[in-house]
Amino acid sequence: MRNDRQKSFLLKVRQALGKPAEGGSSPSLFDGPLDDPEARLARYRERTPRQRQALLEELKARAGAVAMGVSVVGDAAAAGTVIRDLVLQTVPEWGSRKRVVAWDHPLLDEIGLAELLANDGVPVTITRLDENRDAASERRRLRREVESAYIGITSADFVVAHTATMVLRSRPGHLRSVSLVPSIHVCVADANRLVADLGELYARLQYTPEEKKQGLTNCLTFISAPSKTGDIELVMVDGAHGPRQVQLVLISP
């Protein structure tokens, strides 16, 4: 039934295109002609420290233009300081209690968020499913934690300088809602994940073996600004539905 429907639909498309009823696949379409992924990959591989620094500056300028914060720090401890300052300076939008939710991620483990914020009385929930408990109820528990947090902390698989874009894959422990539901989104990434532009990003995703193996996952998210809208008389307002504030923390030893 499903197949019949799909078949007759695609047959109509083939007829519209003047093709024979039996469709052949177009495999060559996916082999090229890309402009030259190797050139873009090499550009990334061979980037000098000076060029990397220039990219960082460009990222800061682009992010500044869309009201996104960027901090460049030397190590995990310094990243922790940036996060703690943010926690101390900001207040929850919805409730009165300060709560933080964070991805289950090695970079964030290194910062040790829970210990860092313990003295300030701010609880930190790591979005890890407890394998010994029922998965569905664990998901419900994490959902409640995400909803009640005012800061969500994630990491990025890539950061794109030209468009000030954070690129996040979805994985176990890396909940999509952490970068979305809390009022403030903090993203901590290693500076070596910085690429120049979308072309370089797509080349890395497609043509480096370790990235290709992971693929885009079931949900790859690009975040290039705080949530905003201009739907009332084109007046730009930050904080439409997603985070009102976005802070990128890059660790560059």
Next chain:
Amino acid sequence: MARVQTELFNQGAADALKDPVLQRALAGFQQRLGPATAASYTGLPEGPGLRQQAKAVRMEGLRHLDDLLERLADLIRERGGHVFFAEDSAAAASYCRKVARRHNVKRVVKGKSMVSEEIDLDAVLEADGVEVVETDLGQYIVQLAGEPPSHIIAPAIHKTRHEVGRLFAEKLGIAYTDDPPTLTQAARKALREKFLSADMGISGCNLACAETGHITTVSNEGNIRMATTLPRVHVALMGMERIIPRLADHDMLFRLLARGAAAQHMAGYVSYIGGPRQPAQGDGPDEFHLVIIDNGRSRILADTEFREILCCIRCAACLNVCPVYGKIGGYPYGFPYSGPVGAVVTPLLTGISRGKHLFMGDPLCGACKDACPVDIDIPRMLLALRRRLADGDPAWDVSRKYSVDKLAFDLWSYWIRHRGLYEAGLRLGAAGQKRLAGTEGVIESLPRPLDGWTRHRNLSPLTGKSFIRRWREHYGRSGTETEQR
């Protein structure tokens, strides 16, 4: 299918011009968006020529559309998603209703989707007792007001902040304010509750990628991410043409889309969605359904003169520069797709004869082509539509009509191709016009039914000799420089 009211275009346009509130709301928005988009194209590292490249990619995708859709469906099913091919709007809407029923859905949150307007999905679900909440701020405003969207990406562009303020005071019970940040915050609060409690999320699809098997959603507000992440079911609707072959092609297309839509470098959010929550993941919908919709698109695809309109990525750049749209807004177009793109795609989807006023009412100034991020030649297709209307085309159910215009032009054509008859007519006219000549030797008024020609101008009298005849009298029958050239 959404109600089609294209035949009312002329009346709607006349009413719009007389509506002072609409004129106030529309004043100035084009000056803010149009030039900014034009400047953003020149700022592209590759230069404005990137628009032509992007069109080539879109056209290439259309030529392989069957294979691309099959690959997309295969890859999404591999990840546990469902794919439904809907030949028309009824099939698409009833599939969505079936999914909603199976999951006992009470509340749906929607990301703005023009194709959902096209198939009139909200009405179908609401008739089933489902609460449907639009979550794009502009779309939420028009939903509260009980109106359809009037612009492809800024649905409430026809409303002033005062109107929004009054609407929110009435519907959301807040104190009246016309401050956009305060109004936005009120909507944020109201809609957050809806997002957190919805059972199903519905989105459109911006440009799917066949190579990796993902749809993409694009927004600045984050509402589409909310609607596709939090509820347990996600249904995505996609016009079948919204797909490109390779991931790398998204590089130029997303940058062009952001420029065309809002003169941005990049949209705030882009998501690649290729299936439901995977095992061991902590959030995301349990089920993902993709509905791929034809609803008249295959007929457009088959017509090589109009296939190009399927390259459209619905950024609304053409609305933001069109002198007609700028004065009348979106409603007179009588279907969700308005402006120059609507003047082409709406008649093609809903009937050329019925929607003729849309393409007859466009001035052919060419601003839409210059503004289009994928360089679609809308003026060419507006003319092609006029030609189809005049000549008739059974493939589009357009019959050739013998109108008075047509008869007059056919007579004219016969007359000027028969030299003797033409000269005789001129002599006759010159003799007959003596009665018409007014002061200063010009004709100031013609009798009915030709009086329209002289209502706003005077006509020079006929000379009684054609140009060709005078030329021959002057230079002889042959051997002139002009003829030899």
